[in-house]
Each structure stands twice: as C-alpha cells, then as structure tokens.
Amino acid sequence: MMPALRRLGFLLGLLLFTLFAVFPIVWMVITAFKQDADLYDAANNPFVYNLPPTLKHVIFLFTGTNYPVFLWNSLFIGILVVIITLLLAVPAAYSLSRLAGHWGERSGIAIFLVYLIPPTLLFIPLYQIVTFLRAANTVWALVLVYPTITVPFCTWLLLGFFKSLPRELEEAALIDGCSRWQAFVRVALPLSLPGIATCIVFAFALSLSDYIYATVFVSSTASHTVSAGVPTELIRGDIYYWQSLMAAAAIVTIPLAVAYGLLFDRLVKGFQSDSAGGEATP
C-alpha cells in the first residue's frame, strides 16, 4: 500500500471539488464590490481590484431595489411552504407506511410519478386554478403551489423513514394505552425528527429555487421572491446590474450554505432510511 500517494490523491480530490463548487461564488463575491469602470475594462485582471472596491452596489441593492422585500417574501413563503408540506406529507407518509396496507408500502413509485409532470407543463392551467382561488399575484399563490413540488418529495423521504422505524415501538405504545393516532404523535413522530429535519431543509430549498411559478404567477414587485425578483429588478433590458446581481445572489446563498452545511450529516441521515422508495424493510 502507498499511504502517502493515497493521501495526496485524497487531498487533491478535495481541492478540486472545493474549487469547482466555490470558484463561481468567489467570482461572484469579487464582482459584487467592483466599480463599473473596473468591471467593464477587459484589459484588467478580473480577480483583483484595479480600482478600490466599493459598497455602492450592495447599498443600491438594499436602498434602490426591493431586494429586502424579496428576501422577506422568500423567507415568508419558504416557512409557510415548509409548514404546509409537513402537515400534508408527514401524515401521508405515515399512513402509507403503516396504515394503508401492502399497496401503501409500495406507493413510493406512485409518488415519483407525480414528479414526472414538470412545472413547465403545469403552470398555465395552474395559473387558472390559482386565480380561481383568488390568490394570483400574491405570495399566497406561491404558498399554494410550491407544495406540489415539495409534498411528493417529502412524502417519499418520510415514507422510507417511517418504514425503517421498528413497528414494535408503536405497537408497544398501542398496548401502553395509546390510540393509533397517539402512537403516531407520541412515538413515531419524535423518532422521525431527523427525517423531518431533512424535509424542512429540502422543502425550503425547493421553494426558494423555483423560477417559473415565481415569474408567472406573481408580477407585483411587492410579492416577488428572490428567485424571480432579482432578475426582474436587476436586469433592466439594456443593463445587467452585475455587481448588485452578484451581491444579491451571494447574500442569499452564503448564510443558507452555512446552515445547510452544518446540517450536512443530518441531511445524509435523512436519506439513509430507504433507498428505492418502495421496498418494505423486513
């Protein structure tokens, strides 16, 4: 064995992966503080500040655009979507894994089928439905439709999770005086918290990332999310406000990455319960 060579390969691998992940973001952060004259001079070294860095564009982002509103909307929508998703997906997953009999355990596939219908196909009729419900052009439109993306995903994830919990625990609870519902709430639910934590992160991330619904269902600036609002406000036809665009992306990304990164091992655990989404655990 060649431990030294192996170690070198290991470090090199880590370095390459980190560079790939971080390079576009470093470039983003560098750009955010550049002066126009520096940015648009093709002869400049793009990685350094040829003119002193400026906070102008970051300040513009917060004072001259509705970015703070977008941030708030994204957060608001994200949190509500997470709540709705959990309210729908947790009982559904439990029901499929424990109560719906044999076909329920195999319904992982069926849940996947819901995914096969991409938003690009649905957004026109969905908009008619959203309007029928008088939610168009408000944040509620997005709160209403984002669970279409998050519920199947989280149900699938939790389905695996519940299946991996020993049945006896809930049966013990039944015998110890719980009804089935209480056994779910008092025993199964606390034990599935790692899975639920994963769901929270994924539901939030998916709702934050959506572009097409956010673009089409909401045109009022006051209701835009970061995802749709930033391109709308900072690409003004003839001009890309590159520095502000980059700042906007960095400001939303970096804190989330820290949060997700700290939860990294948790997220991995969230997927560990199950693999193909349908096989019953013995």
Next chain:
Amino acid sequence: MNGAETTARVGLGDRDRLLGWLMLAPSLLYIAALVGLPFFLAIALSMTSATVGDPSIHGFVGLGNFVQVLHESAFPLALRNSVIVTLGTLILTLVLATAESELLVRDFRGKRLLQILLILPWAMPVSLAAIDWLWLLDSEFSPVDWLLRHIHLLGPGSPLGPANHLYYYGKEWLGLGAIVAINVWRLLPFATIIVLAGRTSIARDIFEQAQVDGAGFFRTLFSITLPALLPILMVASMFTALLVFGDMAVTALTTRGGPGYATQVLPYWAYLKGIDGGALSEGAAVALFMFPVLLAGAILALRMAYRAESQGDRP
C-alpha cells in the same frame, strides 16, 4: 379492575384503515387538485387551438398541434438537447457524486467547513445560479477566458485560439456543455448527499473483508462499493434527471436556446412557443412531449433499482 379499563373509548384514532385514509386524504386531494387537474387541463389544452389571448378550452383540433410541432426544425434539436443535457448532467453528476462521497465518507479536520463550501451551489436559487454562470462565462469578461489566456491556452497562436474568447454561450457544443456544467454544479451537492447516504450505510465489515482479501482502492470501488450503491444511485439519477429535464431557467437565462436552435431544450421551447409566442396549445403540446420521455426514464430507473435491491437482499 379490568372492566374499568375496557371501557376506554374506542374512537377514530383506533381504526387503522379509516385513520389511514384520513391522514392520506389531504395530500391526495391536494395533489389531485393542483397536479392532477392541471395535468388534464394541459392535455385538453394541447388538443385545442387556444392562444394566450383566448385560453379557454374550445376549438378542438385533435392531435394537430402535435403534428405541427413535430414538423418544426426546432423539435428534433430540442428533444436531442433535452436528452443530451439530462444524460450529460446525469452521468457527470453520478460519477462526481460517487467520487465526492468516497472523499467525504472519511473523517478529517476541517470537514465541517468543507461541507459548507461544497454545499454552496445547492443553496443558490437556480435562476441566480444561472445568472452567476452567465457572468462567469461572459463573452468579454469571463475570468475563465482570462485564466486560459494567462496560461497560454487561449488567444492568438495558442491551442484554443486564435480568438481571445471562447464565447461559450454562442457555440453549440460549448453552450450545451455550459448548460450541463451549470446543472452539474448546482446538483452535485444534492446528489452527493444521496450517494453518501447509501455509501455510509454499506456495512463496514464488507470493506474490511475486501481489505483482508487484498483488494485495492479501485478494486474495492468497482466490485464492492458501486454494486452496493446501485439502488441509491438510481434514486439519485431519478432526482437529477427530473430536476434537469424539466428545468428551463438555466437555458432561458444563459443561451436562450441559441445559436439557432442549437441549444434549445423542450421546456424552454414550450415556454417560448406557448407564452412568448402566444400559441398556448402548441406550447402545451411541446410540454406534453416531455411526459412520455420522463415516464419511460422513470420506469427504467425504478426497475433497475428494484432489481438491484432485491438481488442485494439475497444472502
């Protein structure tokens, strides 16, 4: 003593079947109303002559829109590119995710920090990621071009020259490559998490056995790790494929389908035709072409996953 206990009220919470349906019902109703119904509306729409100006479902034209769409020169390209982008992203993502999970399965100092750095792309909304890459691969100001020029790979008299720029989004294969790169970039953390989940749940003694048997790193990887990972790799591919195949933000914000239709993909073309162009029904028809492709892909992947898993179960 017993008598008092048995009078405990028997309620809804005790009837498994009924409770099961009640717990499932909200999700089912929600999905039926907001996925099922619009899906059938979309199908209905695709068989009419509806336009954005008059989107009501009337004026039945049968499969006319599908025939019309099939005849356009953009269709084969959009289908081809959708498949290329999806498969390209899929293969690269899986290979890289497997490699990355091999690294991250170990413990080392600074792992926390590295996890934060590696998950960065996934924390960025896809539209902002696309804009980031639009700027990163800008035709004039790309720092990648600048680096390439500085190591004399680009520019007059160099291997990639003579131009001073590569014009990523202005070329067919570089454009598709860039779209693949963006998708790989943003989905790699997600795929790595899934693969890592599978990787860490492989029993340790298998690896120890392999070590005892004298298998090297690559031997172990190909004979032990990968076969054991197969089911979870299928799951990762499903998610990756579905996220990429249905996405239009990356294309819409970078190449816009150009040059010509060289990098056009089905979802953006559907959007362009249906919304920008106003031909709602034709847009719906294009979008519906995605469905059978996705369905076939999903069934294939799931079958493979089940087969791999049931084989793995056997002692």
Next chain:
Amino acid sequence: MATLELRGIKKHYGSIHAVNGVDVVVAEGEFLAILGPSGCGKTTLMRMIAGLEMPSEGEILIGGEPVTHLPPRARNISMVFQSYALYPNMTVTKNIAFPLKTRGMPQAERDAKVAWAVGIMGIGHLLHRRPARLSGGEKQKVALARALVRNPALFIFDEPLSSLDAQVRTMARGELRQLHDRTGVTTVYVTHDQLEALGMGDRIAIMQHGRVHQLGTPQELYDDPADTFVAAFLGAPPMNMLERDGRIVGFRAEYLLPSASPAVAHDDALSLHMHISQLEFLGAEWLVYGEIENGAAPQKLLAKVPPAVAATLHVGERRQFTVARSRLRYFDPTTGLRVRDERG
C-alpha cells in the same frame, strides 16, 4: 388478573391460514407458554390477543368480557416484546411511566407506581439512562418494569429472552417465573425455546401450522405427546421413533438403556440390537448414537445414559438395548396421532 379465552380463532392473509382455529382457556393467574417452530402462527395468535391484529374469525375474551374488536389499549394488557421496544427517545423512567401517562394518571401516583416497579426489578441505578445505553439484560428489566407498572389483566411475553446471552438467559428464566408468582398476573408466554416453555409454563400449548397440537402441563406433553409432531418437537433429544407393525413406536432417549444381561428379553421390554456409532459427553450424562437394522434401511436411535453405564460402551460394538413397554408410546403412521391403550 383475569382469565383469557380464545374461541375458534382464525386468521387468514389471503389464502394463507396463519391461525386456523384455536380454542384455549387460560385460567386466572396461570402461566401459559405457547411453543412452536417459527411460522407456526404463535406470533399471530399472540398479536391477536394483544389486539394488534383482528382475527378473521373467532372470539377473544379477557376476564370473561369479549375484547375481540377492542383496540389494544382497551384490553388492559401488558406486553414485553422480543426487541423490548423501549422508546429510544425517552429515559428509563419515562419509558416506565409512559403507560401510566397515557392513562392520565396524576404525577404523584405515577411516581409511586414507577418507584414500585423499579424496586421490584432492581433497576434504580438506570433511571436516567436512555435505552441505547443499556445492556440486553437491563433492557429486559426495564421492559418488564414497564409491563408491570400498571397491574395489567394479562401479561404477554414475546420471546423476551431470545436476545439475551445464554448465561443470563437461565437466570432470567427463573426471575421471570418468580415475578409471575409474585404478581400472580395471568401470563401468555410465546417462545420457540422448549426449555423456556418447559421450565416456566404452568401449561404449554404446542402449535404448528396455525393449530394447537397439544395443550397441557409440561409433564403431560413430555410424557404423553398427543402426536408425532409434539413427540419430535419436545425434548432434547427428541423422542426416538420406530416404525413397527404398521405403527409408530416412540420412546425417550433416557429410557433406552443397555440390557443388564444380553439374554434377557421379556414381555415387559422392547429390546433392540444397536450398533454404537458415537458417544457424546453431555456432563451429567452421555448421549449414545446408535443404529439398528429395521427392515431395509438402518435407523438411527439416541440413548441417554449415566456415566457409569457409558463407561461400559464402546464405539463400534453392537449391544442390546431395551425400553420398558410402559415407556412406549404408539402413533398412527398416517395421522401421526397418538394411539392409546395399546399393548403389544
């Protein structure tokens, strides 16, 4: 404490009959062991008693009251699972208190009850641990305490010793039985280990293919098996069985002894010429592996002999062995059922 009555219990899953007509009455305070190989339906039967499954047919009565359609919590039973099913997110105290809490017992009363159960099980030092940090034996005690704490009408044990080490297991057997004797709670004990069943049960129900083959005291089952299945299943080693004169003759290994004098062959004993193929030391006894000519094929027999006798035996020799006629049990070769009152 209460009686338990099972009347014509059946359970099918599709075309599979997991339990196929079981009638059992367990007396108040009785310790009933349900014994059978895996897949015999004992677990399903137990789950129906607990209320975790509904029988397809039949009735269950606890304390004379029908509970067939009641959920588990309304049956006032306690159950100790094979895996103990301790709630991993709760401390030992909380685990034990859980059944009381679900019944809405006030805190003070609850504490007293828990302290009582903890005292009985002698687990006072474990109270603040979580299940993950308990040994197998400790887990078992906690699970027992949890079952005990609320004075159930019925205890159900699902192979509670199977995950313990062999040494601890013997001890635990004794403790479990003592616990039952102390509390006097009617108990149903499911196991596939006959030592447990024989050692603890007031009566044993032996099950196979969803039916109870025999229900009786350990002694009855051992001495008078109702059919060839019981005879072959119970006892270590199982009963020797020979086909003779169109019947199956069975006898236990400990009754097969070398004849005192080779010439002796009288009416009261069955004598067999056996070729000794192996001798095995068991500690207090020796196990003799032998073969006899029996029609076409040689047949293997086992004898259990005291050391003194064993010393006279040698591998490879042929000896005459005898069994007292009173020790012989006859079975019908087609049905396997015991044929009674037979002589010669």
Next chain:
Amino acid sequence: MMKSAMKRYLFRGGICVLAMLLTTAAAAADLQPAPVHFSSKYGSMSFPASFPAGTTLTITQWSHFVPRYDKWFDQYAQEWGKHNNVKVTVQHINLGDLVPTLAASIAAGKGSTLIETISTPASFIEGLQDLADVNHAAEQAFGKQDAVCTSQSYLPLKKAWYGYCHGWVPDPGDYRISLWKAAGYPNGPRSYADLYAGGVKIFQKTGIPVGVGMSPELDSEFYARSLIWSYGGSVFDKCGNVALDSPQVVKAVEFQTKLFKDAETPEVFSWNPASNNQAFVSGQASYIQNSISFYRTAQQANAKNAADTGFSPGLKGPGGEVHQTSHVWFIYVLPKYVTDHEQTLAAKKFLLDLTANYSWATRESELYNFPAFPKTVPQLWAHNGWLDHDASSVPTDKLEVLRNAVEWTAWPGYPGFANPAASEVYNTHLLSTMMAQAALGKKTPAQAVKDTAAQVASIVAKWKAKGYIGCPAK
C-alpha cells in the same frame, strides 16, 4: 408612404416655425414642458372631473431602460390619481416578464387594469378590449399618430384598436467614432456595404468586431428585419401573407453570413438584449444598432466612451432603401377582464392625459420616448430644441440624427400592419434563428430562408383561419 412622410416633415417644420415665433431669444426657458395638466374632454370623449370614491387603476409596465422615467412616472401617476380621485397602483416588471404576465392575466381573467407592452400585443387580440374611442379622441385632440405606432395597435381587417400606443423609440446605428474615423468613415457607416467594408477593416486591425446580433432576443430580431427590409425584402406583404422567401431576403441573409464570417465573433449568438450595449460600452464592438438608453448610461458611467459614440441613421441597402425597426413601442392594453365601468373610464382618461403631458415623458426618459403624436412634444423638434441641443452630449447636436427617424423607421408587419402572426414570429425569434442557422453554416442562406418561410406560413395559416389576417375589403 413617401408623400405622407413629406407631409409630416412639412408639418413638423410648421411646428418649429411656430415654436420659433413663440419663443424669443431665451428659447431655453420655453423648452420646459408645460406644467402637468389634466383635461376632462379630449375630442369626442369626455370624462367626469372626479371619479367616484373607490375607483382603482392598476398599471403593470416594464422597468424603463432609463430609470429616471420610472421615478417620474410613479410620481405622475400618483398626482393623476389624486387629481382624479382614483387609487393608482403602478407595478414595474422586467421587460421579459411583460408577455408572460399579460398571458397569465388574460388566462386567469384577472390582473392589472392596464398593461403596457413594448412590442405589439397583436397575438393577444382575442383577450383585449377595443380602444377605438380613445384612439379617435386622441387623433382629434393631438393630431395624427405616427404610422410606426398605429401599425402596432390597429388591425384594419377587424377594424380593431387592440391597444393604445403613446410612444415609440428610434433605433439608430451606434458607432465608435475613433474606430470608424481611422477606417475612413468619419461619419460612421451609412450603408450595409460600408458596414461590411469598414467593419472588416476594423476587425482585422484592432480585433474589435461588429456587434449586430443573431441571438434569440429582441435586438437581434430588430436587426434581422432592418437588414431584410433595407435589402428590399420583407417578411409579410401588405396583407399579412408570407413574403419571406424572396431573392432579396436570401441576399440579406448571405450578407449577414459574410459579415459574421469576416467581422464578427460567435458571441453574437449568445447575446441577450443587454449584451450589445455592454460590448459597445466596454469598447468591444465597433457598431451596434440600439436605442439611446445605453448611451444615457454610458454618459454617467464612462463619459469618454459616450463622447466616442456616434449615431447614424438606418443603413442603406444595395438599392438605397433604408428601413430600421423601431426599437420599442409603448402600447397600453386594456384586457377584456376589466369590466368595471369607472375603472375602464379612468384607464382611458389616464391614457389621454398621459399623451397630453407627453413632453414630460419624453424629457424624463432623456429623449428615449418619442411621442406617438408628434405635436404633443414640440420642444423635441424645435430649433435649438431638445434634439439638436442636448446639453449633456458632446457635441450637443449628436442626437440630431433622430429628428427624421420616423422616415426610416419600420415595424414588424411592415409594409402592412402588425398582426398576431407578425407578433408570434417576432416573439419566437424566428428571424434571428434563420440568420444564425445560415451564419453557422447549418443551412445555406436559401434553405434557411425557405424553411423559415414555411414556418412563418404555418403561423400565418393558423391566424388566417381565425380570421385575423387578410386584406380588408375595400
């Protein structure tokens, strides 16, 4: 056509004379827009002095390329609302989101009262209210509307005014003075032949390419049309039938293929609407066709560059013809889902009041918005007025070239009117794609034209079947 243009020219001259007569030496003072005023009567339309309480008006429009305009407009809208007792809400969205928003609003039957599109909304005609009354009242009050506007909001076949166009934006050629001077074109290129000859020279010498796009975006679409028309071809005939497959169009595509090969880089395939400005402003393009918004930005960000920017009229084709697409049209539409009577009336009054105060719009957009009704902004045309004396430009008459822009400006649908097919062809980027396919060598110019013509034909056939294309019965 020629005659009407001449008439307009004379008419404009009249205005100038009038302005000169009215002004004395201190002309600058009177170049100020008249104070904002609202009238309750325009032509045959009259409005209440004040709307009943609770009347609302919501307007969705783009984020203007000249940010100053938005600031002014929002303020103006509030002032208008206060004066007329209407609660006005203005939303600004990205130009790319205009069409989807309009589409979604119509599909949903709910949305803003007025939506302003920046190209013809003809393909939405089925979902829009007829605005004949407003357009007639405007003509009575403000004189004739420029054809570049009328063509984008009126469909003769149906006699339908599906929009109200209040302004448009010329699309001059923009050239880097220093480069073209060095190449021997001190006044910049004046014909496509100049563009090729000079462009190639500059590219070879400096590596700086010509910046006319072939990307699926609006600037490239404009350029493709300008080129085709100046070469004597057209996409449609006067009645909206396909006329694309002609030798002239093939010639135009051949020209572009050659220009790309000799004087452009592949970046032109990847452009978005901002790219040509960005390239031009950063000195990486010798010539682009674009409206003056980038110039306004450059004046602040990079004065040196701005000073080195010259404007030229549309380029002459081989036959001497000049046609340049208008860059932007400001067209308000009133979707059919707006049914409230007061709201409808308020919307119509808003449109007419805006036109009455258009000199503000033109000035606050830094001369980006040209009036649909030229009479409403006399300051623009006045001698020593806004165009020939733009204080921020060096020299101050740099924008003078725009004065006659209306004469070399055409529009999608030209020589006929815009129709839903023209709009669909434009919005799905068929022409820039055609140019790109030929330039990339994927197809021969002739084949590219033929295929695209077939595609256009199927779109035309579809709309013809719906009765939106054809010659109006005389």
